Amino acid sequence: EAEVAQSPRYKITEKSQAVAFWCDPISGHATLYWYRQILGQGPELLVQFQDESVVDDSQLPKDRFSAERLKGVDSTLKIQPAELGDSAMYLCASSTRLAGQETQYFGPGTRLLVL
Amino acid sequence: AQSVTQLDSHVSVSEGTPVLLRCNYSSSYSPSLFWYVQHPNKGLQLLLKYTSAATLVKGINGFEAEFKKSETSFHLTKPSAHMSDAAEYFCVVSEDNAGNMLTFGGGTRLMVKP
Numbered sequence: 001e002a003e004v005a006q007s008p009r010y011k012i013t014e015k016s017q018a019v020a021f022w023c024d025p026i027s028g029h030a031t032l033y034w035y036r037q038i039l040g041q042g043p044e045l046l047v048q049f050q051d052e053s054v055v056d057d058s059q060l061p062k063d064r065f066s067a068e069r070l071k072g073v074d075s076t077l078k079i080q081p082a083e084l085g086d087s088a089m090y091l092c093a094s095s096t097r098l099a100g101q102e103t104q105y106f107g108p109g110t111r112l113l114v115l
Numbered sequence: 116a117q118s119v120t121q122l123d124s125h126v127s128v129s130e131g132t133p134v135l136l137r138c139n140y141s142s143s144y145s146p147s148l149f150w151y152v153q154h155p156n157k158g159l160q161l162l163l164k165y166t167s168a169a170t171l172v173k174g175i176n177g178f179e180a181e182f183k184k185s186e187t188s189f190h191l192t193k194p195s196a197h198m199s200d201a202a203e204y205f206c207v208v209s210e211d212n213a214g215n216m217l218t219f220g221g222g223t224r225l226m227v228k229p
Contacts, residue, residue: 004158006158009156040221040222041221041222042119042205042207042219042220042221042222043159043205043219044219045216045217056216091158091159093159101147101166103161103164104161104217105161106151106158106159106160107158108156108157108158109158111156
């Protein structure tokens with residue numbers, strides 16, 4: 001069964017450093033999402049792509065976060081500079097539409113620890 | 116605006132006994148509702164979804180959920196817990212019928228005792 005791939009699985013960095021996370025969605029899925037999940041809470045949407053275009057980035061802290069999906073396939077989420085409060089799990093999901101319904105499939109996530 | 120409340124942050128059951136994870140939602144429209152499970156260090160896995168068809172939805176691993184509009188609830192149940200069911204469970208609502216804009220509840224951690 002096809003899965004969403006993410007790397008790295010774990011990342012430790014110091015504050016003020018730059019970090020980047022990568023996501024490869026399920027083949028053929030046009031929609032890609034990045035979520036942030038703080039420990040003990042549910043995931044919150046950061047950004048949504050439809051192919052290579054951003055559909056919603058209203059919750060993305062644009063002063064330090066950026067996301068791209070240049071060829072409409074894999075995607076990169078970057079944080080520069082990282083802050084202590086960015087420590088969280090970063091989840092990527094992809095979806096496709098069947099019979100008018102979409103189901104999001106999630107990757108294993110990247111757990112970020114900022115020291 | 117849509118929101119989800121999972122009424123219990125932790126639930127503990129004995130193996131072989133029934134599981135009940137409670138979820139209430141708030142939505143301005145006819146929502147789509149989902150339950151996802153997250154095992155330690157794993158991604159979120161879809162258990163089941165309700166999209167305005169049958170109100171009793173059967174999912175994977177013996178789980179099911181019943182949509183009750185009058186109570187704005189979508190509780191998750193399983194007749195008999197297994198040790199492998201120990202995980203974090205998230206109730207999720209989507210207002211746009213297409214399942215795009217997901218709002219997650221805070222999660223319920225299910226513990227299963229031998």
